[in-house]
Structures are given as structure tokens and as C-alpha cells.
Amino acid sequence: MDKEQLKKKIGQRIVELRSQKGWSQSDLARATGKDRQAMEKLENGKVNPTLYTLLEISKALEVSLNQLVKF
Amino acid sequence: MDKEQLKKKIGQRIVELRSQKGWSQSDLARATGKDRQAMEKLENGKVNPTLYTLLEISKALEVSLNQLVKF
DNA sequence: TTTTAATATGACAAAAATGTCATCTAATTA
DNA sequence: TAATTAGATGACATTTTTGTCATATTAAAA
Numbered sequence: 001m002d003k004e005q006l007k008k009k010i011g012q013r014i015v016e017l018r019s020q021k022g023w024s025q026s027d028l029a030r031a032t033g034k035d036r037q038a039m040e041k042l043e044n045g046k047v048n049p050t051l052y053t054l055l056e057i058s059k060a061l062e063v064s065l066n067q068l069v070k071f
Numbered sequence: 072m073d074k075e076q077l078k079k080k081i082g083q084r085i086v087e088l089r090s091q092k093g094w095s096q097s098d099l100a101r102a103t104g105k106d107r108q109a110m111e112k113l114e115n116g117k118v119n120p121t122l123y124t125l126l127e128i129s130k131a132l133e134v135s136l137n138q139l140v141k142f
Numbered sequence: 143t144t145t146t147a148a149t150a151t152g153a154c155a156a157a158a159a160t161g162t163c164a165t166c167t168a169a170t171t172a
Numbered sequence: 173t174a175a176t177t178a179g180a181t182g183a184c185a186t187t188t189t190t191g192t193c194a195t196a197t198t199a200a201a202a
Contacts, residue, residue, distance in 0.1 A: 097147085
């Protein structure tokens with residue numbers, strides 16, 4: 001798996017978990033203390049997130065870190 | 072868990088998995104195509120690695136990504 | 143003791159993430 | 173229709189990671 005594929009994968013996973021909660025990008029942004037655009041970049045595979053960003057997202061989505069990267 | 076704690080945790084986890092294989096930092100560096108100093112920074116919690124860096128490390132250590140962040 | 147291997151540290155440039163702007167489209171709702 | 177909500181995009185400054193130097197410390201081996 002190359003970097004671009006990985007970025008897409010984690011983005012899709014975040015969309016999947018957010019959608020399961022019935023949340024909008026704004027809802028997730030609020031829950032993480034970040035802004036909508038930051039969420040959009042993550043979800044659309046525009047960035048290669050750091051571990052800490054992933055931890056923050058996992059907390060907001062109420063899943064464990066290793067569940068978030070389970071793909 | 073704050074960012075500093077997380078950096079320490081992932082570093083300890085990498086040391087743990089590398090040690091289980093009986094590898095030196097140089098061995099891991101070679102397996103990842105990076106250099107010794109980069110491994111040292113990771114292991115000693117000096118950096119907040121990106122997801123792609125974690126994937127490369129997990130490959131070198133022959134564990135899955137979600138096993139690497141299982142802590 | 144001397145040499146070598148392993149680990150650690152500080153400095154640096156280049157690349158990339160983060161966070162925040164404005165703005166745009168599309169879909170939904172009043 | 174008009175207003176609102178959701179999502180997407182490009183630009184930008186700031187911060188940080190990444191990758192690579194040189195070098196220092198410690199431990200092990202010859």
C-alpha cells in the first residue's frame with residue numbers, strides 16, 4: 001500500500017465511523033475541536049495524519065485507536 | 072492521553088516489537104530504508120509519527136498497523 | 143586497553159501537517 | 173424563492189515531521 005492509498009483508506013474509515021453515528025463533518029469538527037475544512041481534508045485523503053490526530057479523531061468517534069486503523 | 076504521552080507510548084511499542092525480533096536500531100533502519108537516527112527519534116518519543124511512517128514500521132516489524140498501535 | 147557496536151543527541155534543510163481563511167457547489171428546509 | 177446546511181476546494185502562515193549530518197556516550201567484544 002502506497003502513501004496515497006493509505007490516505008484514501010483512513011479517510012474512508014473516518015467517513016464510515018462518522019456516518020455510523022449520523023454525524024456531519026461539522027459535528028465531528030466540533031467533537032474534535034478542529035474545523036470543518038480540516039475534517040474534509042482528512043476524509044478526502046488530502047493529508048497523511050499524525051498519530052496524535054488519529055488519537056483525537058478516535059476519541060471523538062468513541063472508538064479505540066487500533067479500531068480506527070483497522071483496515 | 073496527551074501528545075507527549077502518546078509519543079512515548081508508540082516509541083516504547085516500537086522498541087518492544089523490535090526487541091522481540093532481536094533487532095538493533097540499525098537493523099530496523101535497514102528494514103525500513105530509513106536511518107538509525109530516525110529510529111532513535113521514533114523510539115524515544117521525540118516525534119509524532121504520521122500514519123504512513125507507522126505503516127512502514129509495521130511492515131518492517133511484520134505486524135499489522137492496528138497491532139502496532141495496540142496500547 | 144583498544145576497538146567496535148549500539149544507542150543517544152543536537153543541528154539543519156526540505157517537505158508536509160495543521161489550522162484557519164474565503165469561496166464554491168449541491169442539497170435540504172423554511 | 174430564499175435561507176440554511178453539508179461538503180469541497182484553494183490559499184496561506186505556522187509548526188512539525190522527515191531525513192541526514194556530525195558527534196557523544198555506553199556497553200560489549202577482541
